[in-house]
Amino acid sequence: MPWLETKDPYKIWISEIILQQTRxxxxxxxxxxxxxxxxxITSLHKTQExxxxxxxxxxxxxxxxxxxxxxxxxxFTTYHGKFPDTYETLxxxxxxxxxxxxxxxxxxxxLPYPVLDGNVARFLARFLAVESPPLEPxxxxxxxxxxxxxxxxxxxxxxxxxxxxxxxxxxxxAKPNCHECPFTSGCKAYQLRLTDQLPVTLPKKEKSNRxxxxxxxxxxKTDSTVIQQRSGKDIWQHLYxxxxxxxxxxxxxxxxxxxxxxxxxxxxxxxxQPLLAIHKTQNLTHQKIHFNIQIFxxxxxxKDKTGLYxxxxxxxxxxxxxxxxxxxxVTQLENMNGSTIKEKQQNDVM
DNA sequence: AATACGGGGAC
DNA sequence: GTCCCAGTATT
Numbered sequence: 001m002p003w004l005e006t007k008d009p010y011k012i013w014i015s016e017i018i019l020q021q022t023r024x025x026x027x028x029x030x031x032x033x034x035x036x037x038x039x040x041i042t043s044l045h046k047t048q049e050x051x052x053x054x055x056x057x058x059x060x061x062x063x064x065x066x067x068x069x070x071x072x073x074x075x076f077t078t079y080h081g082k083f084p085d086t087y088e089t090l091x092x093x094x095x096x097x098x099x100x101x102x103x104x105x106x107x108x109x110x111l112p113y114p115v116l117d118g119n120v121a122r123f124l125a126r127f128l129a130v131e132s133p134p135l136e137p138x139x140x141x142x143x144x145x146x147x148x149x150x151x152x153x154x155x156x157x158x159x160x161x162x163x164x165x166x167x168x169x170x171x172x173x174a175k176p177n178c179h180e181c182p183f184t185s186g187c188k189a190y191q192l193r194l195t196d197q198l199p200v201t202l203p204k205k206e207k208s209n210r211x212x213x214x215x216x217x218x219x220x221k222t223d224s225t226v227i228q229q230r231s232g233k234d235i236w237q238h239l240y241x242x243x244x245x246x247x248x249x250x251x252x253x254x255x256x257x258x259x260x261x262x263x264x265x266x267x268x269x270x271x272x273q274p275l276l277a278i279h280k281t282q283n284l285t286h287q288k289i290h291f292n293i294q295i296f297x298x299x300x301x302x303k304d305k306t307g308l309y310x311x312x313x314x315x316x317x318x319x320x321x322x323x324x325x326x327x328x329x330v331t332q333l334e335n336m337n338g339s340t341i342k343e344k345q346q347n348d349v350m
Numbered sequence: 351a352a353t354a355c356g357g358g359g360a361c
Numbered sequence: 362g363t364c365c366c367a368g369t370a371t372t
Contacts, residue, residue, distance in 0.1 A: 001367090015367085016367065016368095017368095018367095019366090019367045019368095020366090020367070020368045020369075021365085021366055021367090021368055021369090022366065022367085022368095023365090023366055023367090024366095024367080026366085027367095061368085061369085063369075063370075064368090064369085067369085067370090094369090094370085095368095095369070095370090096369085097368060097369045097370080098368085098369090099367075099368055099369085100367090100368075100369085103367070115367070117366090117367045117368075118365070118366060118367075118368080119366085119367070120367090135368085160367090161367095164367055165367095167367095168366090168367080173364070173365065173366090174364080201364090201365095204363090204364090233371090285365095
């Protein structure tokens with residue numbers, strides 16, 4: 001972990017944001033690349049949000065990237081580039097909640113704020129036999145009241161690191177290593193044989209299905225295609241995507257709907273068939289996305305005055321941040337490098 | 351208090 | 362398939 005070798009609050013901040021709801025194994029390479037490109041507040045302040053999102057591509061929870069950019073701008077202007085060094089000012093920054101504020105306060109400044117992440121919550125929910133979900137307000141209070149005096153007894157950074165590691169390595173979600181645990185004599189869950197029933201979890205909700213029909217329009221003459229940036233409050237905010245029609249139900253898109261979009265790009269669906277149609281699904285926490293991706297040949301015309309669509313070279317696509325499923329499509333497109341599509345086009349003519 | 355927000359790895 | 366991860370913001 002960065003804080004094992006640095007007290008730089010900037011690096012600690014970035015690593016903590018990346019590791020929110022993200023395992024070290026998944027986030028570590030992102031951290032290294034991110035720090036290399038953005039070594040400090042100034043470098044983040046000088047770039048565009050879209051580049052930060054590109055570096056976040058594939059990590060998920062993209063509000064983290066958007067908020068990192070916001071917070072960096074705030075630190076640059078409001079705090080003149082000096083990283084905030086109190087719990088309250090840290091907490092006031094976008095993307096920094098109670099956990100991250102405590103983590104930075106402890107690791108960078110040795111301030112005694114106990115961290116309460118998933119690992120700590122699980123350990124203390126068992127140790128204290130907390131009856132409510134440990135991250136709900138009531139359970140959270142019980143745990144925080146227990147930790148607040150405890151962290152005063154020792155070095156905050158060591159305390160926080162140790163208690164999180166303990167939860168991750170010993171007091172694991174399933175099959176905790178109680179035989180290696182030095183706290184069994186004080187652990188209520190262990191005494192009551194409730195270790196596999198705690199912590200209490202909330203009932204899970206059903207996830208919704210969504211049907212995304214993407215149109216990849218390929219202009220072989222210029223080796224270019226069309227993308228747009230996602231707006232609104234929906235998933236993947238500010239990431240890029242291909243022209244999209246979302247359908248309410250499973251199955252093929254009604255011809256009338258696709259014709260409306262295709263006509264914007266001067267494509268007659270009766271004359272032009274997709275070169276390729278790809279189906280994929282992607283499981284997210286709250287929804288299952290069904291992708292239907294079609295590649296069409298395109299003459300380069302856009303009959304749309306909103307300016308929401310932008311034409312880009314295929315060779316330039318990878319400079320934009322896409323949702324992971326579309327990022328994989330981009331990789332495929334680049335590998336085709338136009339030649340496969342042209343080949344396919346010739347085969348169709350013959 | 352409930353809900354949305356991504357993606358992947360462990361089981 | 363299910364669970365859940367060094368959580369936060371919004372409603």
